[in-house]
Amino acid sequence: MTLVEVGAPEAGVAVVRLRRPEALNALNARLMAELREALFALDADDRVGAIVLTGDERAFAAGADIKEMAGLSAVDMEYADHFVDWDALREVRKPIVAAVSGYCLGGGLELAMTCDIIVASETARFGQPEILLGVMPGAGGTQRLTRAVGKSAAMEMVLTGEPISAERARELGLVSRVVAKEALLPEAVRLARTIASRPRLAVRLAKDAINRAFETTLSEGLAYERRNFYFLFASEDQKEGMAAFVEKRPPKFTGR
């Protein structure tokens, strides 16, 4: 049995579902290895323009697998490159929409933040409770949460370990949308389909440029954006998109 279920691509969107319900989708090494494999395969699949990553109604993922981690030593983790599969996820070039219901805690939140957009059910709870176990976030929580919500709110969440509601997460900008719980997956898929229907090359370079904003100075980021922008003028989609606009007809994009 696999811990990550990959749905058949439909209208350019594949749904990837975490499936360890008995452990509230706690993220163990095997699950993360499967997830990496699944996402890399979809990244290379021409039928797919965007990916939805979700859990189940009770939990997106309640955290990393604590039992698996409890006995490890610092040296073990260094040699095993413990987070290698986590780190690899940022190399996925296609947009990933995280559809979050229920618990999204610790490693679960870090995984969601590795995605490009978070859509939350009104039942979702977000938190970094590592402090309660005598540690701290280790898969990007201190860096991505701070970039998402700012220093003060990130400090409060990480230092107290207390979770926040979906509504609060939207106020803070951690999630882009909060939807009714029944509508979570349909709305996330609808959003992903909209993105998948856009010219793929432009989507790819735009995602790349936005992510660059978190890595560099404004001047370098602007220069990076400009290069991606000019690059798109070498594409067929740019010629088609602009011609269709001038001729007042719907464009036909090819992704070339």
Next chain:
Amino acid sequence: MAETVLYDVADGVATITLNRPEVLNAMNDEMGAQLLAALRRAERDEAVGALVLTGAGRAFCSGEDMRAQSERLGAREAGRAEAESGLGRILRERYNPIVERIWDCEKPVVAAVNGVAAGAGASLALACDLRIAGPRAGLVLAFVQVGLVPDSGANWFLPRMIGLSRALEIALSGRRVDAEECRELGLFHRVVADEELPASAREAALRLAEGPYSVRLIRRALRFGAGHSLADTLEYEAELQEMAGRTADHLEGMRAFLEKRPAAFTRRPPGA
């Protein structure tokens, strides 16, 4: 030890009875914990479609147990307690989870307001979907009389239900608003004779329990609307309606309407 909260399920309706009649169902830690447990139990129990919340004896709920509070004050005067009053903690740990449980409950909750609902007891009644009351029932936001502030959601519920002006008058005076006035204000949906109250409340709950899945969605939609902008509510409605349209109950409701027969709903979520 006597149960401070009674729990009973019949015909898909869970009745939760506050059971400290000797102190007008004043709330203490134990009753708070049992009430929360009963609410959770009813929410999880698949045989339950709706809840009735009521009180044993003459009162619905007289709010925080003043004896316990006066003991706390005695301790403070004697310098034995820390500088904090403890009321903030009691709200966060005891009352707020109960109010949120009622508010977020997936199933409709009917308050059978059998007698006075005072202080936080009034807030509990206001958190429910429907309030059916006996003739001696009444709401008292007594907080001002003891130098406190309305709590447990009263400041959210009351202005939304009756407008800020009337809410201010009731909260600032701390006066008793009797059953008839509550009915006129729309705070009580119905006032019935004492002996009819249990059956009336049960019947109302049963009707909701037998409704379609959309009963749950309607409650959520209105609650959402009470706290969000028009733009957000329009979007939320579109999501909910899309989902309601996918339920078997919608199809059944349409067919029953066309065939002029009563609908038999299954209350299954969309896609199930």
